[in-house]
Amino acid sequence: MNQYYHSIRFDEERCQGRMRCLRVCPTQAIRVRNGKAKMITERCIDCGECINVCPNGAVIPLTDPFGELSRFRYTIAVPSPALYAQFGREILPDRILAGLKKLGFDEAIDLAYTCGEVSFAIQEFLRLYNGPRPLISNACPTVVRLIQVKYPELIDHILPIDTPREIAAREIKKKKAKQLEIPEKDIGTFYLTPCPVKMISIKQPAEKGRSHLDGALSIADIYGPLISAMESLEEPETPRKALESICILGIGWAVVGGMSRTLRLRNSIAVAGLAEITKVFDDLEKGKIRNIDFIEAYSCHQGCVGGSLTVENTYSSYNKIIKLIETLEYEKVKACPDIREVRRRYEQKYYFIEGQLEPRPLAALDEDISRAIQKKKQKEAIYEKLPQIDCGACGSPSCLAFAEDVIQGQAELKDCVFLWPQKIIELAQEIISLVEKTGMKKSDPEIKSDDNQ
Amino acid sequence: MLNHHQHEPESGLVQSFSILGGDFHHAGHVSTQVKEILKELGIEPGIIRRAAIAAYEAEMNVVMYARKGTFTLQVTPEQVNFTVEDEGPGIPDIELAMQEGYSTATQEMREMGFGAGMGLPNIKKNADRLAITSEVGRGTKLEICLILNQGKRR
Numbered sequence: 001m002n003q004y005y006h007s008i009r010f011d012e013e014r015c016q017g018r019m020r021c022l023r024v025c026p027t028q029a030i031r032v033r034n035g036k037a038k039m040i041t042e043r044c045i046d047c048g049e050c051i052n053v054c055p056n057g058a059v060i061p062l063t064d065p066f067g068e069l070s071r072f073r074y075t076i077a078v079p080s081p082a083l084y085a086q087f088g089r090e091i092l093p094d095r096i097l098a099g100l101k102k103l104g105f106d107e108a109i110d111l112a113y114t115c116g117e118v119s120f121a122i123q124e125f126l127r128l129y130n131g132p133r134p135l136i137s138n139a140c141p142t143v144v145r146l147i148q149v150k151y152p153e154l155i156d157h158i159l160p161i162d163t164p165r166e167i168a169a170r171e172i173k174k175k176k177a178k179q180l181e182i183p184e185k186d187i188g189t190f191y192l193t194p195c196p197v198k199m200i201s202i203k204q205p206a207e208k209g210r211s212h213l214d215g216a217l218s219i220a221d222i223y224g225p226l227i228s229a230m231e232s233l234e235e236p237e238t239p240r241k242a243l244e245s246i247c248i249l250g251i252g253w254a255v256v257g258g259m260s261r262t263l264r265l266r267n268s269i270a271v272a273g274l275a276e277i278t279k280v281f282d283d284l285e286k287g288k289i290r291n292i293d294f295i296e297a298y299s300c301h302q303g304c305v306g307g308s309l310t311v312e313n314t315y316s317s318y319n320k321i322i323k324l325i326e327t328l329e330y331e332k333v334k335a336c337p338d339i340r341e342v343r344r345r346y347e348q349k350y351y352f353i354e355g356q357l358e359p360r361p362l363a364a365l366d367e368d369i370s371r372a373i374q375k376k377k378q379k380e381a382i383y384e385k386l387p388q389i390d391c392g393a394c395g396s397p398s399c400l401a402f403a404e405d406v407i408q409g410q411a412e413l414k415d416c417v418f419l420w421p422q423k424i425i426e427l428a429q430e431i432i433s434l435v436e437k438t439g440m441k442k443s444d445p446e447i448k449s450d451d452n453q
Numbered sequence: 454m455l456n457h458h459q460h461e462p463e464s465g466l467v468q469s470f471s472i473l474g475g476d477f478h479h480a481g482h483v484s485t486q487v488k489e490i491l492k493e494l495g496i497e498p499g500i501i502r503r504a505a506i507a508a509y510e511a512e513m514n515v516v517m518y519a520r521k522g523t524f525t526l527q528v529t530p531e532q533v534n535f536t537v538e539d540e541g542p543g544i545p546d547i548e549l550a551m552q553e554g555y556s557t558a559t560q561e562m563r564e565m566g567f568g569a570g571m572g573l574p575n576i577k578k579n580a581d582r583l584a585i586t587s588e589v590g591r592g593t594k595l596e597i598c599l600i601l602n603q604g605k606r607r
Contacts, residue, residue, distance in 0.1 A: 105552070152498045152544050153498035153499065153501055153502040155498075167600070211550070281482070282481075282488075283504045285487070285488060285501075285506075286481060286484050286488070286505050286506060286508075286509035287505070287506040287509055287510070287575070288481060308598065348589065359498065361498065363495075363496065364492070364493060364494055364495025365493050367495065367573065369494060369495060369496075369530045370530045372493070372494045372495050373465060373466045373494060373528060373529070373530070376490070376493060376494060377466060380468075380522070447577050
């Protein structure tokens with residue numbers, strides 16, 4: 001079996017087995033055993049819902065520490081546009097990028113420009129595409145993993161255009177290596193991430209290729225130092241030259257709907273939040289969704305601005321992105337990739353994903369279908385005995401999941417507290433029969449315990 | 454643990470679901486459950502996709518036209534069968550109903566995106582076998598079969 005690397009770790013010391021994570025996990029990847037949360041690694045899609053609900057801070061997102069930068073001779077920050085959403089129009093992107101350099105990066109690039117470019121590439125792809133529709137965006141690695149695990153039959157719908165962060169990292173590395181005359185491996189590209197799942201898309205890309213990014217730093221970790229760094233910057237020169245290259249088309253990628261808005265004349269769906277995505281994918285599988293060309297889906301509410309490693313309130317940052325776009329429009333900052341250039345690069349396969357995306361469906365009840373059918377019947381029979389209220393006290397997320405855990409040997413029927421009364425009656429009868437065997441009477445005062453005193 | 458079962462390869466799984474006519478709010482729930490069961494059993498994704506579409510169309514036919522119906526899923530190691538029986542108006546001319554684009558859907562149903570006259574043809578397209586029996590004024594019975602390709606299972 002493949003070993004899956006995950007961006008989430010449970011801290012046993014802190015975990016009090018309060019089971020909030022158990023209930024929110026969309027793929028039922030968590031069990032509580034002996035009072036501690038445990039992950040079923042092949043089920044986890046790194047959505048981070050457990051991080052958000054844990055009252056003890058026992059779910060630890062794994063991102064890189066700042067010290068990772070020292071591994072490279074030249075370092076480049078590639079911030080998610082969600083970083084801009086932390087500051088809005090009070091601190092414009094040029095200042096944020098300058099602040100990152102002050103912080104210790106040799107360079108900080110604007111990813112929004114590449115996002116805009118990729119928007120054009122997606123338009124181009126849709127124009128020429130004849131396969132199954134709708135296409136589903138691959139920008140959110142959790143959504144890609146959700147499809148691999150729970151909707152493997154939709155895998156052909158995933159857009160084969162690479163993500164802006166990967167394309168940007170690939171190109172800047174190439175460019176800098178040439179310019180500085182150093183090998184590409186000496187250049188470190190770091191994504192500034194709003195969520196832990198991007199870490200996984202770097203360490204273990206879903207397509208099994210290799211990422212062009214070298215690490216990911218959490219926006220939450222960098223927020224404080226960045227604020228101080230920006231305070232010590234000199235006032236920006238006017239007119240703000242550095243601002244001119246910021247692409248407002250791409251800034252919208254930080255929020256749900258931003259990508260769809262750039263795909264003119266296309267019918268699209270923009271959906272955020274895993275419960276909502278599940279509804280859309282269920283309908284899609286049944287053939288209920290028709291005449292839609294493109295689905296933009298984000299695991300976090302409101303899109304990347306809702307990631308668990310952001311600082312600003314999710315809804316405020318959504319507003320900040322919208323206002324930032326308006327401000328830049330007002331300032332007449334309208335940097336826009338050249339569509340003819342995008343088409344030329346498109347022809348050269350510049351935007352396409354490297355590697356092949358494979359499904360990794362959840363294991364069936366059994367590899368052999370006859371045995372799977374028998375196990376399904378056993379599972380249903382156990383389920384019938386259970387209270388069917390999904391209390392979670394057994395450590396499985398639902399009665400149905402518990403029934404499956406029992407037939408797969410991962411749990412025992414006695415773990416269900418609702419089956420205890422029956423068990424207690426059985427035990428009581430056993431004790432009575434034992435008592436009778438030893439010849440003692442039920443009312444015999446001698447078996448009243450001597451530990452009364 | 455449960456009793457040790459005898460190995461009976463031909464004994465299949467049978468589950469029934471009821472469908473209420475006119476209940477658009479819950480429409481589609483049965484086909485979602487059926488799809489989940491097929492996934493649990495490890496049926497090949499391509500077959501699940503076709504089965505989900507056929508199940509949904511059959512379910513929607515009951516919701517749209519009948520008073521009520523029963524959806525019975527049967528899975529054996531060789532095939533997946535859906536038997537969908539309803540109490541409804543029946544189909545007077547099955548051959549006509551099988552033509553793409555033919556529909557008796559009301560304006561309301563069309564506004565909801567149904568009734569493009571694709572239902573039965575779509576089931577036929579996605580199933581390996583489809584048998585329709587119907588009695589006008591009594592109801593309709595669809596027997597849908599998908600063959601499992603043992604060689605191609607993962």
